[in-house]
Amino acid sequence: MHKRSVYTNRGKPLKKFSITEFKPTIFFLVKFIGIYVVANLLYGIYVTSFSPAPDPITRIVTINTSFILNACGWDTSFEDSVKDPTTELIFGNKRTLAIYEGCNGINVIIIFVAFLFAFGPIGKTLWWFIPLGIAVIHVMNLLRIVLLFWVSVYLPDMMYFTHKYFFTAILYIVVFLLWIVWVRKFSNPKAVAS
Numbered sequence: 001m002h003k004r005s006v007y008t009n010r011g012k013p014l015k016k017f018s019i020t021e022f023k024p025t026i027f028f029l030v031k032f033i034g035i036y037v038v039a040n041l042l043y044g045i046y047v048t049s050f051s052p053a054p055d056p057i058t059r060i061v062t063i064n065t066s067f068i069l070n071a072c073g074w075d076t077s078f079e080d081s082v083k084d085p086t087t088e089l090i091f092g093n094k095r096t097l098a099i100y101e102g103c104n105g106i107n108v109i110i111i112f113v114a115f116l117f118a119f120g121p122i123g124k125t126l127w128w129f130i131p132l133g134i135a136v137i138h139v140m141n142l143l144r145i146v147l148l149f150w151v152s153v154y155l156p157d158m159m160y161f162t163h164k165y166f167f168t169a170i171l172y173i174v175v176f177l178l179w180i181v182w183v184r185k186f187s188n189p190k191a192v193a194s
Contacts, residue, residue, distance in 0.1 A: 032118035039110045047085075047101050054085045054101065061104040061138075062087035065145045076149075089149060097149050105141035105171075109134055112175050116182060125186045133178045140174045 019026075047055045054062075062078045066089060069076045077090045081098065089097040112133055116126060144167040151162045 028118050032114050035114040035117055036110060039114060040107070043106055043110065050085070052083075052085055054080055054087045054099075055104075057106060058085075058099055058101050058104045059087050061142065061145070062089065062099045064142055065089065065099070065149070068142060068146055069149060072146075074149075091149075091153065097145070097152050099145065103141075103145060105137055108141070108171055108175060109137055112137060112178060115179055119179075119183065119187060121187065129182060129186055133175075133182075136178060137171070137175065140171055144168075144171055 050056070059078075059080070066076045066078045069089070069091075074091060076096075078087050079090060079095075080087050084098065084100075086098040086100050088095045089099065113130060116130060116133075120126075147167060148159070148163055151158055155162075
């Protein structure tokens, strides 16, 4: 009795499955998930420590959004909610948009940073790319909230779709593009040494 080889449709033998081939991928996933879970737990502790009031980061995002809207000619103000941990944008004496902690962009920033640390390498380049990426994400998140404010004023029926899917997808596309820049331009050993 002799062994039969397993062939693909092109007549070449298939390689045996080896876990060592996937070791870098598995290591990346373990690091990414570990960093993400730990950072989210710490962030959850931070947010709940201010309950029932909104956390300071959410307030800052709301203040920044109000500043942008006022600079664009909208007369807005903001106020902490008395019943929810939100800060609300007020326009025309009406509470127009509630900003929850999930709207402040921190979860997106955690995903961004977890990927960078998991993918590596850790060096000087990483320490300037992280703040740059956080700044880009923050600006895009502010733009997202400004546009959601506009939708809530002019197209309130579109609020659920634009909030849940459209603008959220755009924010994650920005994060994905930042990851691509990191992987293609800055994650090689020569970039780290500089």
